[in-house]
Amino acid sequence: MSARTGILLVVSGPSGSGKTTLCRKLADSGEAHYSISCTTRQPRPGEVNGKDYHFLSKEEFYHKLEAGEFLEHAVVHGNLYGSLKTEVISYLTGGTDVVMDIDVQGADQVRSCPDADIQRAFVDLFVMPPSEEELHERLSGRGTDSREIIDLRMANALEEMQHWGRYAYRLLSSSREDDYAKFQALVAAERLRVSRIS
Amino acid sequence: MSARTGILLVVSGPSGSGKTTLCRKLADSGEAHYSISCTTRQPRPGEVNGKDYHFLSKEEFYHKLEAGEFLEHAVVHGNLYGSLKTEVISYLTGGTDVVMDIDVQGADQVRSCPDADIQRAFVDLFVMPPSEEELHERLSGRGTDSREIIDLRMANALEEMQHWGRYAYRLLSSSREDDYAKFQALVAAERLRVSRIS
Numbered sequence A, B: 001m002s003a004r005t006g007i008l009l010v011v012s013g014p015s016g017s018g019k020t021t022l023c024r025k026l027a028d029s030g031e032a033h034y035s036i037s038c039t040t041r042q043p044r045p046g047e048v049n050g051k052d053y054h055f056l057s058k059e060e061f062y063h064k065l066e067a068g069e070f071l072e073h074a075v076v077h078g079n080l081y082g083s084l085k086t087e088v089i090s091y092l093t094g095g096t097d098v099v100m101d102i103d104v105q106g107a108d109q110v111r112s113c114p115d116a117d118i119q120r121a122f123v124d125l126f127v128m129p130p131s132e133e134e135l136h137e138r139l140s141g142r143g144t145d146s147r148e149i150i151d152l153r154m155a156n157a158l159e160e161m162q163h164w165g166r167y168a169y170r171l172l173s174s175s176r177e178d179d180y181a182k183f184q185a186l187v188a189a190e191r192l193r194v195s196r197i198s
Helices: A019-028 A058-066 A085-093 A104-111 A116-121 A132-139 A147-166 A176-190 B019-028 B058-066 B085-093 B104-111 B116-121 B132-139 B147-166 B176-190
Strands: A008-012 A070-076 A079-084 A098-101 A122-128 A169-172 B008-012 B070-076 B079-084 B098-101 B122-128 B169-172
Touching: A008 A019, A008 A104, A008 A176, A019 A098, A019 A176, A058 A070, A058 A079, A070 A085, A070 A104, A079 A085, A085 A098, A085 A116, A104 A122, A104 A147, A116 A122, A122 A147, A122 A176, A132 A147, A169 A176, A176 B176, B008 B019, B008 B104, B008 B176, B019 B098, B019 B176, B058 B070, B058 B079, B070 B085, B070 B104, B079 B085, B085 B098, B085 B116, B104 B122, B104 B147, B116 B122, B122 B147, B122 B176, B132 B147, B169 B176
Parallel strands: A008 A098, A008 A122, A122 A169, B008 B098, B008 B122, B122 B169
Antiparallel strands: A070 A079, B070 B079
């Protein structure tokens, strides 16, 4: 009477919106599994295979890509990134909620995935910075970056922010505490969804 | 950027599920407007016209019914009850959330209302008692009612409970505190809905 399948919570938003903090916090509290991406880039010092990323060779990545194993994938700075469909689905069908921190293009790919398990689980949220001024503040970092770098980050963020209308939910960032309370409310509410009760 | 239209939260569930307490508590906290029904029954001592109900004559009621002014209506023990569409819509378009505590048939009527403002605002929740044993306990009341009355209430409740699958959300009642926390989470989440941001 009370078993349910998991939520696939896809979270997008520009750098500086705080989306990654929200996702990490939810996963760290044990409330959801943070989806681990595959990547062809080299591990950085301290990164653990199977924890931070699944590190794959380009050959392995392309093999999985051609086999349709990725829920979404992207090329960033010449490296390939992707999320394994079977991994995500195994959590969902086991009743574990999965959180994915991905950009607008990645979210589009997940949203259009025809797999019934994914469709049933899918919920998308766009996190917006409170204002352009505050965003600029957040993207300026520790004051060590050049004006050009900050301007580029700002332009990218503003471009990304055009697309919030595609999402089911939008969170307008205020304080970290308020943001996380709303994020938790979203998860709590989606856990009451009749369409995921089996 | 941040204005939104209200949520029309339609809450159903059998007697003993605690749905009325949830709705009243939300309204009393100032978080939502509790939709006031029209009725043709006589006011009971202490009931205030325009607060507890809009008390109408049968002629007035039928006039409004024929004019399509009711969002939903029902006959209970020979008396007519109904919710005024214009009243609900004026709260919603003003950005105030409205909570309606109605039965399965009433919820069906609201769900199938073709009005765009209602469709946009509509969210439905079914509140389930934790178990049949607990429901029986709650419906037995103060021990002053006859076995027949209690059996009838039980039968009505079990019939009503068949229909939770029509709702978007289902809350399985546990404690009053947990139930209200989930109810608040649902409202908080629905306030992030992109489709209601204008």
